[in-house]
Amino acid sequence: MxxxxxxxxxxxxxxxxxxxxxxxxxxxxxxxxxxxxxxxxxxxxxxxxxxxxxxxxxxxxxxxxxxxxxxxxxxxxxxxxxxxxxxxxxxxxxxxxxxxxxxxxxxxxxxxxxxxxxxxxxxxHEQVLRFGELEFDTGTFEARRSGQRLELTPFGYKMLAALLRAAPRLVTREELEQELWKDEPPLSDALRSHIHALRQAIDKAFPTSQPMLITVPGIGYRLVDAHASE
The missing domain is CATH 3.40.50.2300 (Response regulator)
Incomplete structure (x- = not known):
């Protein structure tokens, strides 16, 4: 090392x-x-x-x-x-x-x-993660949707990587908390605020496109391909 x-x-x-x-x-x-x-x-x-x-x-x-x-x-x-x-x-x-x-x-x-x-x-070995319109280069920390650069927080990059690796599978709240805080998650529902910031970056900033970050209430989150059903 x-x-x-x-x-x-x-x-x-x-x-x-x-x-x-x-x-x-x-x-x-x-x-x-x-x-x-x-x-x-x-x-x-x-x-x-x-x-x-x-x-x-x-x-x-x-x-x-x-x-x-x-x-x-x-x-x-x-x-x-x-x-x-x-x-x-x-x-x-x-x-x-x-x-x-x-x-x-x-x-x-x-x-x-x-x-x-x-x-x-x-x-x-999986440096560039892709799903639908989203891609994330884990080596350069460049995330894009439809070619447009996304500006994320450090936790936002970690969550996006976890969601992209799993997509289209659902990622539970517990899995995301483990990704962000290992075995010591915060007592407050901090995950909700980080998800909100990620959704603002990858969905709200693209009002003419279909949302890609989906919440499954009480369970977790997953990415969907906005063009999969077209």
Missing amino acids: RILIIEDNPDIVANLYEYFEPLGHQLDNARTGHAGLARASEEQFDVIVLDGMLPGLDGLEVCRQLREEQHCNTPVLMLTARDTVHDKVTGLRAGADDYLVKPYSLIELEARLLALVRRANASS
Whole structure:
């Protein structure tokens, strides 16, 4: 693995180098959030280990900018001392793929990183997802309907990818919540607001076209091909 470590504690950085390099992994390190963003944009990494409590630009903001501004889809594992459910949910909402609390086991950290890389490699084989008028390039984060570019939120891209992979099969609410928040969904019905934003982008912005995002009340959501019955 090529691992980018965004961490300001030199002891932790040294510990990670001592463990991972003898195993054949290649490591790079940035000590600040701004430096980490620059390194992530300059080179391709398999996975990013991100400290949550960086000076200046903290880990949550780094993760948000990676997803929303750089459209970086490299897996991110947040490594932090913050251990409440709220902290974990906040990290996942910011765009992290996994969350590990300090102190941690290096063996567990390696296993989690390898799992993230496996999932990322598996999904890369289906980089361009298409159904009906919709298409989404998961490598460049470009989504289009009828050739027109769609501007989505980070959660919007994740939901669209899940719906496209399943289409025309229904995707349950639980499946979408797992896609967005892993095993720790929020207590509020946040999914409803994210679905509303996605529907605004792919349907409401095309008033002369048939809606493609369909709600099955109490169960979930699915995509339909607007021209399938023509």
